[in-house]
Amino acid sequence: MQETVTAAPVVPPAPGAEQYLALDFANSALALPGDRFLDLLGSPAAGTQWLIEHDLAPAGLDAGLQERCAAQLRTLREHIRALLASHLDGHPAPADALSAVNDALTRAPAALLLAWEPTRGLYRAAAHPATQIVEHALATLAASAADLLTGPDRERLTACGSPPCSRYLLRYGRRRWCSVRCGDRARAARAYARRSRTNS
Known part of the structure; x- marks a missing residue:
């Protein structure tokens, strides 16, 4: 049974996350050694x-997200992860994931609405500021995923080669790990397998 943890060692962003926010977003669900799991979007x-x-x-987001908005983020993340996985596996893109990303791309309002109050007169404002922030975030993250999956860097996209890690990264040279920690774990596993074969 997978254990959900609320705190884990800080893991540096995977290679490529500085260019594509969608990579950091997709990697916000972390599989950790010992069948543990950390969800950086797990609560509002x-x-x-x-x-x-x-x-x-904004840093001063007064009320914070509601669970519905946090759930929208987690759902989009899973759709983006599905698109990344299908690309790496050479499978057709899942229709529901394409639909979800396209929906997110078109949700961000292009302009503030016109409103009126007797004491203020006409002014422009978001219909619901927190909802507008989330919709803008969803659109930004979806655009980053679309840019990654359709741009020249898509050929460098890979999954971390150190189980149980489930993060995605852009490959630089021969590197197939998202972090030094995963690289060390993979090398240790290979050394252990060699010793086991030698001792058999």
Whole structure:
């Protein structure tokens, strides 16, 4: 049974995350050794923090996200992960994932609405500021995923080669790991397998 943890060692962003926010977003669900799991979007507070840290929400987001908005983020993440996986496996893109990403791309309002109050007169404002922030974040993340999956870097996209890690990265040279920790774990597993074969 997989254990969900609320705190884990800080894992540096995977290679390519500085270019494609969608990689960091897809990697916000972390499989950890020992059948543990960390979801950086697992609660409204965690989702709010992730958006703030990635400049997708203002630091003073008063009420924070509601569970419905956090769930929208997690759902889009899973659709983006499905598109990344299908690309790497050479399978057709799942229709529901394409639809979800396209929906997110078109959700961000292009302009503030016109409103009126007796004491203020006409002014422009978001219909619901928190919802507008989330819709803007969803559109930004979907656009980043679309750019990655259709641009020249798509050929460098790979999954971390160190189980149980489930993160995605852009390959630089021969590197197939998302972090030094995963590289060390993969090398240790190979050395252990060699010793086991020698001792057999």
